[in-house]
Amino acid sequence: MTKRSPIVSTWFSLVASVVLHLVAVLLVFVAPSLFQAKTATWGSRAGGHDGVNIKIVSNMAGIALPTPVVTTDDAVVSENKSVHKSEPEPKVKVPEKSDPAAIKLPSKTAPKVQKETTKPAQPTKTASADLPQPQNPSNAVAYGQGGGNPAIRYGQTAPGTDPTGAEFAGDGTFGEKYGSYVESMKRAITDAWRLNGTQQRTPRIYVTFTIDAKGQVSNVALQDPTTNATAMERAAMLAVRTAKLPPLPSDYRGPPVAVRFYFDYAK
Amino acid sequence: MLLAPMGAAVLRGQQIDTGTTVGMKAVKIAVPEFRPSAADAKINHLAEVFNQTLWNDLDFSGNVVLASRSYYPLGNFVNPADIRPEDWTRTGVEAAYITYGSVAIPTSGQMRGAFTADLHFTELKSNRPALQPVRWGGGLDTDDAARFVAHNWASAILENLGFGKGVATTKIAYVSDRAGAKEVYIMDYDGYGPFPLTSLRDLSLTPAWSPDSEHIAYMGYRGSVTNIEIIPRRGGPSVPFPSPVGLNTTPAWSPDGKRIAFASNRDRHSSGDGPEIYVANSNGTNMIRLLPRPTSRGIDTSPVWNPATGRELAFVSDRSGTQQIYRINDDGTNLRRIIDDGGDAENPSWSPDGNFLAFAWKRSGNSRFDIYLHDLVTGRNSQLTRDTSDNEKPTWSPDGKHIAFESNRTGALQIFSMLADGNKPQQLTRSGINKAPAWSGYIK
Numbered sequence: 130m131t132k133r134s135p136i137v138s139t140w141f142s143l144v145a146s147v148v149l150h151l152v153a154v155l156l157v158f159v160a161p162s163l164f165q166a167k168t169a170t171w172g173s174r175a176g177g178h179d180g181v182n183i184k185i186v187s188n189m190a191g192i193a194l195p196t197p198v199v200t201t202d203d204a205v206v207s208e209n210k211s212v213h214k215s216e217p218e219p220k221v222k223v224p225e226k227s228d229p230a231a232i233k234l235p236s237k238t239a240p241k242v243q244k245e246t247t248k249p250a251q252p253t254k255t256a257s258a259d260l261p262q263p264q265n266p267s268n269a270v271a272y273g274q275g276g277g278n279p280a281i282r283y284g285q286t287a288p289g290t291d292p293t294g295a296e297f298a299g300d301g302t303f304g305e306k307y308g309s310y311v312e313s314m315k316r317a318i319t320d321a322w323r324l325n326g327t328q329q330r331t332p333r334i335y336v337t338f339t340i341d342a343k344g345q346v347s348n349v350a351l352q353d354p355t356t357n358a359t360a361m362e363r364a365a366m367l368a369v370r371t372a373k374l375p376p377l378p379s380d381y382r383g384p385p386v387a388v389r390f391y392f393d394y395a396k
Numbered sequence: 397m398l399l400a401p402m403g404a405a406v407l408r409g410q411q412i413d414t415g416t417t418v419g420m421k422a423v424k425i426a427v428p429e430f431r432p433s434a435a436d437a438k439i440n441h442l443a444e445v446f447n448q449t450l451w452n453d454l455d456f457s458g459n460v461v462l463a464s465r466s467y468y469p470l471g472n473f474v475n476p477a478d479i480r481p482e483d484w485t486r487t488g489v490e491a492a493y494i495t496y497g498s499v500a501i502p503t504s505g506q507m508r509g510a511f512t513a514d515l516h517f518t519e520l521k522s523n524r525p526a527l528q529p530v531r532w533g534g535g536l537d538t539d540d541a542a543r544f545v546a547h548n549w550a551s552a553i554l555e556n557l558g559f560g561k562g563v564a565t566t567k568i569a570y571v572s573d574r575a576g577a578k579e580v581y582i583m584d585y586d587g588y589g590p591f592p593l594t595s596l597r598d599l600s601l602t603p604a605w606s607p608d609s610e611h612i613a614y615m616g617y618r619g620s621v622t623n624i625e626i627i628p629r630r631g632g633p634s635v636p637f638p639s640p641v642g643l644n645t646t647p648a649w650s651p652d653g654k655r656i657a658f659a660s661n662r663d664r665h666s667s668g669d670g671p672e673i674y675v676a677n678s679n680g681t682n683m684i685r686l687l688p689r690p691t692s693r694g695i696d697t698s699p700v701w702n703p704a705t706g707r708e709l710a711f712v713s714d715r716s717g718t719q720q721i722y723r724i725n726d727d728g729t730n731l732r733r734i735i736d737d738g739g740d741a742e743n744p745s746w747s748p749d750g751n752f753l754a755f756a757w758k759r760s761g762n763s764r765f766d767i768y769l770h771d772l773v774t775g776r777n778s779q780l781t782r783d784t785s786d787n788e789k790p791t792w793s794p795d796g797k798h799i800a801f802e803s804n805r806t807g808a809l810q811i812f813s814m815l816a817d818g819n820k821p822q823q824l825t826r827s828g829i830n831k832a833p834a835w836s837g838y839i840k
Contacts, residue, residue: 302411308519309524312423312492312558313526313558314412314558315415315416315420316423316558316559317560318416320558324418386411386412388412388414389412390415391416392416
């Protein structure tokens with residue numbers, strides 16, 4: 130075996146070192162394109178065989194989906210701009226929460242309301258005799274009596290009427306946070322519901338629809354329609370279509386609300 | 397976490413699943429008096445006006461029940477911290493909602509010198525605001541300003557509860573001779589703030605609102621000419637129909653505002669011929685008689701449009717010998733009688749949803765007129781007024797829950813309003829003779 134001279138050995142070592150260094154540097158640049166990075170793109174199927182397959186739920190009420198966090202596994206910590214840009218700091222959006230107890234006054238220069246230091250001139254408790262009580266004169270026809278049922282329903286039903294029949298089910302999220310809106314919606318539909326006394330007892334009629342931010346109703350449909358829509362089914366659909374729904378709560382940020390609503394004629 | 401595909405029969409993750417049943421309980425509201433922010437005579441007075449107006453607006457709405465103040469806890473209820481829900485939900489009060497706050501006349505800032513109110517509306521079970529608290533100003537420091545804020549707050553509450561705007565911000569046009577000649581006046585739905593709109597100084601009768609509530613059509617006498625005229629509700633020149641002939645009266649706007657039906661005897665052949673029903677463009681051009689000449693006789697008058705369809709009218713005719721109410725398509729076809737029970741029926745007024753006719757009826761054997769409702773779906777009639785006076789000329793409110801009418805129950809003819817089931821009659825006018833009310837729509 131020919132012995133190499135020390136100069137040749139050193140040169141050989143030098144060359145080998147440079148080549149290896151070059152290969153290493155090359156690998157640094159080329160490797161990200163050679164090997165697919167496991168990006169955690171929200172909801173995509175490209176995460177590899179052990180990636181998570183998630184379907185975006187479009188009507189999850191009240192929960193704002195966080196903005197996707199974009200990261201790159203092979204980001205190099207280097208400020209050398211000629212080589213590549215450093216990754217920007219990923220920002221996670223925190224969903225806004227509005228404090229329901231906050232008092233929003235539209236006037237920007239709202240004057241301070243003077244705090245009362247003296248007792249008001251009027252007594253705070255007023256006897257009922259002082260107030261104009263509603264009069265029911267003898268000539269008024271009492272609701273539901275007289276020559277015929279005028280078939281107009283008001284909020285003035287007799288005390289003791291059954292308050293139930295308004296079940297609440299479903300996923301519960303919307304009703305728990307906005308119970309007041311659900312009650313207003315029920316009132317609006319009941320108010321528009323024409324009962325002319327000719328309805329018969331019938332299984333519950335279910336109507337589905339959606340409510341947008343302005344309180345507009347769309348996609349009105351019977352859940353289990355009969356072949357020829359009965360008068361009760363038509364009345365139920367009409368009640369939903371003509372109900373004066375208020376706008377959705379101002380702090381609700383979700384998509385239009387899906388509703389299933391039943392009409393119970395049993396009495 | 398794979399979500400299963402949704403079939404049509406599966407409850408598709410609805411966010412609300414609820415319903416209603418016959419006989420839902422009325423919603424009860426507590427309305428303690430809004431507090432004046434200072435011990436000042438003017439603010440105290442305006443607080444009283446505001447509180448009275450708000451109470452009456454909610455009480456007369458026909459939608460809610462007001463908890464009696466006899467059971468309210470003692471105290472001032474100005475801020476959310478002043479409200480303990482258990483005090484308002486317990487037996488005796490049993491309110492589901494409460495509205496409260498304070499009133500002031502600021503001495504500085506944007507609302508300086510104007511009546512302002514800090515307004516709260518809270519759902520008691522959750523103790524959360526049903527409406528975001530607001531401060532509203534009425535522009536001036538007058539009774540009108542206090543009423544204006546109260547009317548709008550009542551309207552906001554009713555709308556939030558699901559009842560639509562109610563009637564608190566609506567108006568009533570009518571005929572009054574309180575200043576001498578009969579002119580068309582306008583007042584708030586509760587009788588406040590009346591002012592004359594017309595000034596013909598002759599006779600102005602039978603007012604009717606345009607569907608957008610911006611104009612009033614009426615019958616105006618100018619000397620020997622009687623014509624349909626149109627005047628803006630805010631005041632301004634009164635514009636008559638072109639080329640008037642004969643007697644022209646009882647105008648009524650179509651629901652789309654493009655046409656006006658009215659009664660006219662312009663085509664009469666003899667002095668025995670009465671008026672007939674005509675339809676014209678809203679500027680009086682392109683007049684068409686609804687029924688062909690040979691088959692009509694006697695008096696046809698008081699046309700009203702079906703507000704739900706805009707394609708048919710009801711009117712009064714004595715073609716059968718007595719005054720009765722008929723309906724007809726707007727092309728003159730399909731004439732048929734509606735009220736079929738004898739007596740004299742007149743003054744039809746169609747409910748906003750198209751399902752009812754209110755009218756005045758003097759039944760056989762009676763000497764007086766009363767207000768009745770005719771259900772166009774079932775054919776049934778029901779009586780709304782019942783006393784020894786004449787009650788006539790009913791007009792529906794835009795929410796379909798109230799009716800105004802004229803009555804001589806207090807002596808001279810006056811305007812009254814009531815719920816559409818006959819309850820809670822309210823006297824709206826007091827001076828002079830007042831009649832022929834017409835309830836506005838929603839004024840923008």
